[in-house]
Amino acid sequence: MSRVRVLAATLMITIAGAVVAVLPAGMATAADCVTPWQSSAVYTGGMTASYNGHNWRAKWWTQNETPGGADVWADQGTCGGSTPPPGGGCAYPNWTAGTWYDTGAIVRYTNGNYYIAEHGNPGYDPTISTWYWDPYACSGGGTTPPPTNPGGFVVSEIQFNQMFPSRNSFYTYQGLVAALSSYPAFAATGTDTVRRQEAAAFLANVNHETGGLVYITEINRGTYCDLSQSYGCPAGAANYYGRGPIQLSWNFNYKAAGDALGLPLLTNPWLVETDAAVAWRTALWYWNTQTGPGTMTAHNAMVNGAGFGETIRSINGSLECNGGNPGQVQSRVTAYQQFVQILGTTAGGNLYC
Structure with a gap:
């Protein structure tokens, strides 16, 4: 079956003259706070920001809606601790059956490859589900982004x-x-x-x-x-x-x-x-x-x-x-x-x- 695969790519926005990176869903971990939320910045679905010690993920387009006070933001948990990122060298969590994953979430499967959720799902197995993008190898540390998919449509x-x-x-x-x-x-x-x-x-x-x-x-x-x-x-x-x-x-x-x-x-x-x-x-x-x-x-x-x-x-x-x-x-x-x-x-x- 043919599948079109749309990624939540790393985006760049300019705030007060400075260019900052905004990470896609699934990239943040409990150990790291992502870029702080800015009221003037535009966030689209899947983008993340930190606020009041938590990482937050935008469900859809938003601007000037405070995380925690608007339904558009999904709480991704506390951040700023010292716990090493789960899943190995790249800062993405291990896949867990029965855990809900939002569209754009990235997980590390037991075979060592990383998969991207094309659709929100309740922890479907990435190797047999059509709701995941094909795997890719992730090496190195930090927040290595997934490769872009040249065949994917830019509109999810x-x-x-x-x-x-x-x-x-x-x-x-x-x-x-x-x-x-x-x-x-x-x-x-x-x-x-x-x-x-x-x-x-x-x-x-x-x-x-x-x-x-x-x-x-x-x-x-x-x-x-x-x-x-x-x-x-x-x-x-x-x-x-x-x-x-x-x-x-x-x-x-x-x-x-x-x-x-x-x-x-x-x-x-x-x-x-x-x-x-x-x-x-x-x-x-x-x-x-x-x-x-x-x-x-x-x-x-x-x-x-x-x-x-x-x-x-x-x-x-x-x-x-x-x-x-x-x-x-x-x-x-x-x-x-x-x-x-x-x-x-x-x-x-x-x-x-």
């Missing part, structure tokens, strides 16, 4: 659910993950910051197009049939209305997307509203290959530094950009700014078009 399921708390059950995280193989460069090109920015940009535009992943098809359906195309509209002139995360519409777009993805979308456009993976694949097709009314693909806009504003131009052009509809542009920008915070990165420049 927890973060996805934070972004879309009211989403339609049709739009599954698993469907999105399954669609990623169609365009492996998506959210996997450039620095870690660029990868997270691209994922946030894509999902922010998707958020706007679907009302927060609520709508599968457009509300006021138009007739998008260009009869000048030699292949016509075999599914019926009224059946190429907007569907999916980026509301794919027009017969020529269904034809082009179907040809690129190896799917019969011209004759069966309903696939986009009945198969979550197909729906996500059409959105990624547009994002990665189509310039639309813009001058570049949305993917290139993000990886080449043109900025989020150019992704809006590639999707809706003058209908929104250049003063066409500033309110719609602001809606997209606001969602993007929220999503990069959830992913623990910055928005970059050129947000507007």
Whole structure:
């Protein structure tokens, strides 16, 4: 069974001009206090901080919520003692059956390898459970971080659910993950910051197009049939209305997307509203290959530094950009700014078009 493996990577934040490391879940031990909590710092799910003699783990995005006084923080126990870290040379605890492990927790198994929990679980055996990332060897002391996984998606399921708390059950995280193989460069090109920015940009535009992943098809359906195309509209002139995360519409777009993805979308456009993976694949097709009314693909806009504003131009052009509809542009920008915070990165420049 194929698994997408998402790690809680070590993140860096700047506080009062100084750069400090914030460790992922599972890294802190009773012997060590991690970086002290700062009210001005942004913490995302899995990040840790110390406060009042305890280490705390953030369950989701938070800022200015005091550990111990807000439900967002999970108490990881006392810190600052002299007990050597459990589990050997790397400061991760030994796996114990029946112990609850949160997403991102790292444990040392009896075979000497270290495993990362992809999902919270009640102490499942890492060697037989699909809820763990594959093992890696950990040598040396201190807080050696796990290796990054080049095939992993930068958005975890927890973060996805934070972004879309009211989403339609049709739009599954698993469907999105399954669609990623169609365009492996998506959210996997450039620095870690660029990868997270691209994922946030894509999902922010998707958020706007679907009302927060609520709508599968457009509300006021138009007739998008260009009869000048030699292949016509075999599914019926009224059946190429907007569907999916980026509301794919027009017969020529269904034809082009179907040809690129190896799917019969011209004759069966309903696939986009009945198969979550197909729906996500059409959105990624547009994002990665189509310039639309813009001058570049949305993917290139993000990886080449043109900025989020150019992704809006590639999707809706003058209908929104250049003063066409500033309110719609602001809606997209606001969602993007929220999503990069959830992913623990910055928005970059050129947000507007």
